[in-house]
Structures are given as structure tokens and as C-alpha cells.
């Protein structure tokens with residue numbers, strides 16, 4: 582006979598583990614043999630993202646404390662300044678997820694791949710590859726980019742999402758890295774709706790990658806040669822951490838029906854500009870659990886859609902930013918070099934922007950980008 586729970590959470594990533602921390606009469610299923618493995622992530626997370634979950638940064642899972650996000654434009658000029666306070670972290674995601682799992686109230690069952698689900702007599706039936714069957718009133722689809730919950734229960738969402746491939750390696754470098762700075766490289770000619778990155782993990786290790794639509798193997802080779810090798814000497818690839826980042830315009834998607842919730846990457850909640858998704862995954866996992874506890878599951882979709890990270894303006898801003906000409910990015914680099922975007926709010930910043938003809942011609946776009954950034958920055 583099928584085992585019955587109030588809730589079945591499919592996926593033990595950040596979204597599922599946070600939901601499982603709040604729900605007692607629940608089962609978390611994951612196809613993984615071990616929590617946290619394999620890692621398919623740059624492991625960057627903001628200080629605010631942890632604060633929103635009430636998680637105190639813990640040295641046991643922090644690889645590097647970050648004080649600066651450096652955004653390099655095609656001409657080599659970099660936006661971003663060094664902050665006195667920690668802005669975020671590069672974490673050890675395997676250890677972080679194991680840490681989250683310690684406080685999960687729900688039962689966790691690993692090595693259990695869900696292969697089918699159906700809704701019958703007001704109950705969800707979840708079938709695992711090993712033949713086990715589970716039943717529940719609620720299911721939380723926390724099963725990441727290729728979510729079976731999305732494909733089975735919300736098939737209409739599939740065509741409304743962009744799946745951005747992200748190639749990433751954990752590498753060991755010959756020369757030392759800057760352990761306090763996350764480096765991002767924009768080039769709208771080379772990368773389609775994406776960018777390249779270096780996230781330091783230690784003095785001589787880093788996650789380096791590119792997320793971009795289409796085939797970018799040539800661009801990745803160039804990045805390894807012209808940026809990594811040139812600045813950090815010879816390197817060894819320690820691990821392939823590549824994956825896919827699903828991005829949806831949430832305002833057009835259904836994410837709750839008949840007791841089934843989509844959270845995190847399964848819902849397509851990753852940031853359409855920087856593609857990070859851990860914060861939104863944890864927040865949506867928490868909100869889904871709260872809706873169940875409050876016996877008000879129907880409110881989930883509206884609550885998520887009201888979150889700044891689900892604002893359709895964010896998707897529009899992503900389109901706007903990645904369609905800017907490289908010449909515009911270069912001019913942004915000139916005016917905002919070593920400064921934060923908030924520089925535009927100062928008298929000098931506003932004046933320098935208005936006196937730059939290329940930027941002046943695009944001023945409406947920058948205002949949209951700036952307002953969206955200000956509204957969402959604390960949630961992603």
C-alpha cells in the first residue's frame with residue numbers, strides 16, 4: 582500500500598530543504614545518493630539572501646567572504662567598489678545543503694527518483710523508479726531545472742521558459758586569486774543573454790564559467806585563455822559543475838494548482854539578469870510551506886507573484902540589458918569605473934551620465950534598469 586503524508590517535497594536542493602525545515606508531516610524525495618552532490622553552481626550568495634531565511638553565516642560552509650562585485654565591460658573597465666562590510670559569500674554548497682538538512686523536520690529519502698505523478702480523488706500519487714508509491718494532499722515541486730512536477734502537472738509552463746546553459750569548472754590556478762571579489766564579465770556580442778564569471782573558492786581555486794544561450798564553447802575556450810590563463814597562470818580543471826538555469830517570466834506562468842506547488846528552479850524563479858536562483862528557491866520553498874501550514878494553499882501563487890524577484894519588469898530589464906550595444910556597456914564602464922550603480926543618484930554621477938552622449942541616448946533604459954535593480958537587489 583502507498584505510504585501517505587500531508588506533503589511530499591520532490592527535490593532536496595535549497596528550495597526543498599527550506600520547505601522541509603518548516604513541515605513536519607512531510608516526505609522529501611531526492612534522486613541523489615548524498616545531499617549536496619553533485620554541485621552545479623557558482624556558489625555565490627548575498628548576505629541578504631541568508632538573512633531572509635534567518636540563516637547565520639557559518640564558517641563551516643563559507644569558502645570566501647565577498648566585499649566587491651566587479652563587473653567588467655568589453656573595454657576592460659570595471660564597475661563596482663570595495664565595501665567595508667561583507668556583501669555576500671561564495672559558499673561550499675555541498676556543506677551548506679548538509680547544514681540545511683540538519684534542521685529539516687520532514688523525513689528525507691534519498692536515492693529515490695520520481696518518475697511519475699498523478700492527481701486522483703484529491704490526492705497526489707507519486708511513483709518512484711524503484712516501484713515505491715507515495716500519496717499526499719500536497720506536493721511541492723522543488724526538483725530543479727528539469728522538474729517532473731512542472732512537466733506533469735504544469736506542462737503549459739514548459740514553453741514559457743528559457744533554459745540557459747551554464748558551463749562551469751572548479752579550477753586550481755597557479756597564481757593567487759582575489760578572495761574578496763566576485764568577477765563578472767559582460768560582452769553582449771560574445772554572450773547571448775549571459776556573461777562569464779570568476780567566483781573565488783580559496784587562494785588558488787575558483788568556479789569559472791559562462792551562462793549564455795546557444796553554443797559558446799569557442800567563447801569559453803577564449804575566456805580560459807585570455808582571462809584565466811593570462812591573469813592566473815596555468816590552471817587545472819578539478820571538477821565540471823555545468824548545468825542549466827531555467828528562467829521564466831513568472832507573471833505568465835501558473836505555479837499552483839490542486840495542491841501542487843512549483844518552487845525555485847522548477848518554477849523558473851532564477852534572476853533573468855544575473856541568473857542566480859538560490860535565494861528565490863529558499864524564499865519560495867518557505868512561502869509554499871507557510872501556505873500549507875496556514876491551510877491557505879491557494880494564496881501561494883499571488884504571494885510569489887507579488888515578490889520583487891517575480892516582477893515582470895525584471896524579465897523586461899533582462900531583455901533590455903542584454904540587448905544593449907557593447908559600445909553602451911563600454912561607456913557605462915567609463916562613467917561608473919570603480920563605482921556602484923547608485924553613483925547615478927549623486928550630482929556628479931547624474932551629470933557625468935547626462936554629459937555622455939551614448940549614455941544620454943539610452944537614459945530611459947538605464948532608469949528602468951536602475952529602478953528594477955533597486956527594487957529587487959535585497960531579494961536575489
Ligand SMILES: Cc1cc2nc3c(=O)[nH]c(=O)nc-3n(C[C@H](O)[C@H](O)[C@H](O)COP(=O)(O)OP(=O)(O)OC[C@H]3O[C@@H](n4cnc5c(N)ncnc54)[C@H](O)[C@@H]3O)c2cc1C
Pocket residue numbers: 591592593594595596597610611612613621622623624625626693694695696723724725726727728729747748749790822823824825826844845846847851856857858859860862
Ligand atoms: C553553473 C551554474 C552556476 C550557478 N551559479 C549560481 C550562483 O552562483 N548563485 C545562485 O544563487 N544560483 C546559481 N545558480 C542557480 C542555482 O544553482 C539554482 O537556482 C538553485 O540550485 C535552485 O535551487 P532548487 O532547490 O530550486 O533546485 P536544485 O538545486 O536544482 O535542486 C533540485 C533537486 O531535485 C532533485 N531532483 C530532480 N529531479 C528529481 C526527480 N525526478 N526525482 C527526485 N529528485 C529529483 C535533484 O537531485 C536536486 O537535488 C547556478 C546554476 C548553474 C547551473
